[in-house]
Amino acid sequence: MARFDRYLLSQLLAVFGFFSLLLVSVYWINRAVGLFDQLIADGQSALVFVEFSLLTLPNVIRVVLPISAFAATVFVTNRLTNDSELVVMQATGFSAFRLARPVVYFSLIVGVMLAILAHFLVPASREIFDRRSAEISENVTARFLRDGQFMHPSKGVTLYIRNIRQNGELRDLFLADERGENSTVTYSAQRAFLARSDDGPKLLMFDGMTQTLDKKTQRLSVTRFADVTYDLAEIVAPGKTGKRTLDQLSTLELIRADETMVSEVRQKRAALLEEGHSRIAQPLLPLATSLIGFSCLLLGAFSRFGLWRQILGAIVLLVFVQALSTQATGLAVKDETAWPLVYIAPMVGILIAVGLLWYSQKPRRILALPSSTAEVAA
16 A cells, blocks of 8 residues: 555545544434433433443444545545645646545445344344343333332223232232223233243233223123233333344345345335345445545645535535435335435435545636737737
8 A cells, every 4th residue: 555545545534533423423322312211211320321332333323424424535535635735746646536536445444344244243233122121121021010009000900909919910900991082991810920931021810800891882702710920011012023133134144135034024015125225225325425535535636725616516426425325225115125225325326425536636727828028919
């Protein structure tokens, strides 16, 4: 690697690290505040909060990296232009494409980081996060079980336990479920136990009866039972099915998108294909954003007022590429044959940057100045 390439690459990586740390901190604090309120309200310790916060970091970093790469490239290019370093390199015969070579190296490094995050770290962290959330939900369920008082673990649900023994046995339990639109169900049991399962916590009741009141006819039906199971997962964590989500699947499983995966995540096949190909297309975004920032600033000449017009133009192009990515993603989610659209945004960004680099090295028109007083008079 040439000395100039090493110098510019080191400058880009140093500033990139600063911007990444800054943006990740802002995003992470924004998400951690809501997470802190939720966990502390559920009675969890600070260690649980730190664990959950760390599990959200890979996804935050994945979102921030392309923006940090763009900001670092614009900052370094603007500084080198103001210090006339790029002007000197152009005077030695470096073309715009030759100057952009260390920027390409820098973009590839960031792209490799983004690929590792998108394909490995983010799915793994999401899987651990959901598993720990399920465990926390069961702990929250156990926290609701207190003897000698009426409790309301969820809206429309009333629970009373006369006594809780040392072995975990619940004596003389009363449970009223008024969430149904057409009926109210009341359970009463002499004994009960709280059990864990893959689908969430269960309440096992023994030697009791069920009273079902029809709200329309006001008819009461009584059923005696030896044992019955009541699902507590819907009370504490609605919608938890124990199955994997779209974020937890590997990239290979998403691209295959067979019927097993579709039924497991309960999503359309188009959504699986879009997610899988988006993970492949995301590492190309730093190349597009960095080259756009570099090529736009390369259009400007030295000015004591700075390159604010070029910087503003680079931001506008970045917003355009992001809007194009959003539109393409929306179309790809609806149609399973439209997954190639997720590659349009980074490709268009790279083409725009290449066009700007080509235009920046075109010769500018130079006005000829008169060399003598006679020429001025003429």
